[in-house]
Amino acid sequence: MDTETSPFESSDMLAAFLLSTPLIPESWRLCSLANTAAASGNFLTEQIGDVVYLAFSGIQMAGGSGPSWGQLVPLVSVGDVTLFSSHPSKEGEDGVMVHAGMLNLFWSIFKQFQNQMMAIMGNPNTKSIIITGHSLGGAIASLCTIWLLSYLQSISSSMSVLCITYGSPLLGNESLSKAILKERWGGNFCHVVSKHDIMPRLLFAPIIPLTTQIYSLLQFWQFCMTSPHLGSFGAQISDQEKADIFTFVMAYLDNAASQDGERTLPVLFHPFGSYFFVSDEGAVCVDGTATVIKMMHLMLATSSPASCIKDHLKYGDYVNKLSQQSLNQRNSMQVNVPDSSYEAGLELALQSSGITSRDPAASPFRQCLSSARRKGRTPTLNAANLAVTLSKFVPYRAEIEWYKAWCDKSDDELGYYDSFKRRGSTTAKRDMKVNMNRHKLARFWNNVIEMLENNELPRDFNKRAKWVNASHSYQLLVEPLDIAEYYGKEKHKTNGHYLERGRDRRYKIFDRWWMEKEATMEETKERTKFAGLTQDSCFWAKVEEARDWLSRVRSERDVNKQVLLWQNIEKFEKYAVELIESKAVSEDVLAKNSSYSLWVEELREVRELNSKVRTFPNTFTRFLDGEVVP
Structure with missing residues (x-):
């Protein structure tokens, strides 16, 4: 063909x-x-x-x-x-x-x-x-x-x-x-x-x-x-x-x-x-x-x-x-028409370049035009093939969804994110399977982006509802696992936090696709129950940063820096509460032992301690700070 x-x-x-x-x-x-x-x-x-x-x-x-x-x-x-x-x-x-x-x-x-x-x-x-x-x-x-x-x-x-x-x-x-x-x-x-x-x-x-x-x-x-x-x-x-x-x-x-x-x-x-x-x-x-x-x-x-x-x-x-010569060129082709439409098309292109099949320069011209043919011939067919490939990846996604459901119902009450983050070196078979599927899906979507940027897909590909919805759904399901992997391996201690240093470029691209779609969407109705997937795919990365701020505020002695840390903490707290009240998070966020629930409890304890410290005499405050009172 x-x-x-x-x-x-x-x-x-x-x-x-x-x-x-x-x-x-x-x-x-x-x-x-x-x-x-x-x-x-x-x-x-x-x-x-x-x-x-x-x-x-x-x-x-x-x-x-x-x-x-x-x-x-x-x-x-x-x-x-x-x-x-x-x-x-x-x-x-x-x-x-x-x-x-x-x-x-x-x-x-x-x-x-x-x-x-x-x-x-x-x-x-x-x-x-x-x-x-x-x-x-x-x-x-x-x-x-x-x-x-x-x-x-x-x-x-x-x-x-x-x-x-x-x-x-x-x-x-x-x-x-x-x-x-x-x-x-x-x-x-x-x-x-x-x-x-x-x-x-x-x-x-x-x-x-x-x-x-x-x-x-x-x-x-x-x-x-x-x-x-x-x-x-x-x-x-x-x-x-x-x-x-x-x-x-x-x-x-x-x-x-x-x-x-x-x-x-x-x-x-x-x-x-x-x-x-x-x-x-x-x-x-x-x-x-x-x-x-x-x-x-x-x-x-x-x-x-x-x-x-x-x-x-x-x-x-x-x-x-050119117009007259183009017509003459086609008439001359009728004398000896190649059997294959491929060869006929190639012969026309060579003649239009001023090259005949007997010319010594014909071979490199043929090679150049053949390369052009392979590279950009059918964006629509490429999109159709991608759709078929995407359907073959459905089982990988389904296994991750099953894993999430299992984590959310587990007796340890860690939830989806923390279960994957804490899986440790002695991972169970299901954890290894999910991690493997995570990498397979990443390769597929990276390939989609590469094809799009190489102009191998239709011009409106990134605006088609099928692909915008599929990429967004993938992102909501898998990016929390990427964040869990990043913090589980403590990469933030050497590289910096995920949002600034660890986030993959594909997620930033998918963010843009979704934002462009949302700009044309009608206002959505209020939720009556929690979402199946947290609607902010970076929610757990923000939780990890909030945990870091809370840890630093305990030991920070510079009043100005303390104020900035508390501002960041309170800003995130307000954001998280709004997400929860609008039911835009999955139930695993509120699991008893999830990172978010532990952060909320720790924040409450720090605030209680601070309120008590404010009532102590100045000399006792100095004693709490480790100073010896004469």
């Missing part, structure tokens, strides 16, 4: 479909007008029906020069809009960062752009917005689109937004690429890249003026930034400098296209969104960071130093020719 469901048809046919719409010709027409506009840095706006186009010029004047152009700077917020805040980076991973020079260019037009956007969105006749730009204008268009998507998300708008860039340089680091995937915005970006254009590949090489080649590269950048006429593009660079630039970029592109384990240098800039590769022979649309980088590498390898700079100005020619 795999060989008959060809995503190569979709990559080639998606390109053909896009060319059959007015999006490409209209967006390029506006880019051309913006490039010839007298006022550098401005953008043009035009409304066609219910679609508004904004085009940014490729001629931009940069403030500053030199090594600063190679710097990455954080992209946190723009105006009042926070970007990517709902998806924090993994521990040890860089935050979202973008090219410093491009961000400066964005800031120079932001206010004007923001005002224009407010006017456009205030027009009831506007249904869609297309933001486009050529060269450095494409980078600004991408930043404007990121801001607009974030803003529309913050106001829950359904406005359609698409960014189409032409020959745009890379914009940001790997974290930016991942953040866009996590926000499900990959489909909002279409980057048109010609086969030989060096500009989109330029930032795979570092910009540090240490060698003659890099200095030439820096000159090239400065020329791109300051040339008043794109028609003279490349004229000020000698043939030798062009060759140096080409060789230098190819060396770093070779490194970027290698497998992660084979790279000798880090890759600072990463692509995001869909890439629409165009050549004299046709067009092919692909996505996925690894695939895009590999295609950039393979295509530039067939280029020459002169064509790699000249090609940056040929996008108008490609746009005018």
Whole structure:
């Protein structure tokens, strides 16, 4: 079946479909007008029906020069809009960062752009917005689109937004690429890249003026930034400098296209969104960071130093020719149609890349496209397979639920949490089984998150009630066991408390899923009996912190620190009482020997002792504190 469901048809046919719409010709027409506009840095706006186009010029004047152009700077917020805040980076991973020079260019037009956007969105006749730009204008268009998507998300708008860039340089680091995937915005970006254009590949090489080649590269950048006429593009660079630039970029592109384990240098800039590769022979649309980088590498390898700079100005020619050439390409395929739809799709994709099956470069192109096929072919099928896998994990969950019921009815009156926490080294078979099931379920849900973040699941997966409810139910049942394991092994003494140092990232993600669902839920009715599972999955971690505060308040001599500890204790006490009164906890919380019940009893004793101490004479108080009274 795999060989008959060809995503190569979709990559080639998606390109053909896009060319059959007015999006490409209209967006390029506006880019051309913006490039010839007298006022550098401005953008043009035009409304066609219910679609508004904004085009940014490729001629931009940069403030500053030199090594600063190679710097990455954080992209946190723009105006009042926070970007990517709902998806924090993994521990040890860089935050979202973008090219410093491009961000400066964005800031120079932001206010004007923001005002224009407010006017456009205030027009009831506007249904869609297309933001486009050529060269450095494409980078600004991408930043404007990121801001607009974030803003529309913050106001829950359904406005359609698409960014189409032409020959745009890379914009940001790997974290930016991942953040866009996590926000499900990959489909909002279409980057048109010609086969030989060096500009989109330029930032795979570092910009540090240490060698003659890099200095030439820096000159090239400065020329791109300051040339008043794109028609003279490349004229000020000698043939030798062009060759140096080409060789230098190819060396770093070779490194970027290698497998992660084979790279000798880090890759600072990463692509995001869909890439629409165009050549004299046709067009092919692909996505996925690894695939895009590999295609950039393979295509530039067939280029020459002169064509790699000249090609940056040929996008108008490609746009005018592609529709007719795409049709001719399909007609030529009718002469010898491969038996398999897989092979037919692959042949179309190869031809659109300017490669024939007899070309020596066909083999690496085939391998690259085959890799793309395996990685991202069927998000919907992946979700369906996950549902089947989830059903197979039901027995593991059922065994944990049975264990909880057994603990809650046990004569030791410890309850679910404390029974697992105190199981000790001589664990019973049922304890070992529950612990094993806990790890199996964790692996399953970690895999779900990884697939979602790799864009291998549908865009709305984390909003589907089935998966939101399943993840929340899992969290309420299993996270108390994770907390019990953490404190049972006394990890808090070396690592710190669970909430700050021990909580797994998956639970934080599930918290966000559930909060987003709760925001759309109607108000729930009051409970008439205790919940089957405590509705705060971190309740026991908070109990453990409260026990620590109570222990410390006994020995603390600093009055100010005592006050802070008592404030924390009383805040938790109030929270716990509210949970219990609303019956949002399981009955095991109130078990006679549970950690919470013991804490309540200890708190009562400390308060009674304090009240008695306050009635004693000052000298006797000093005696209680261990001082000798003369």
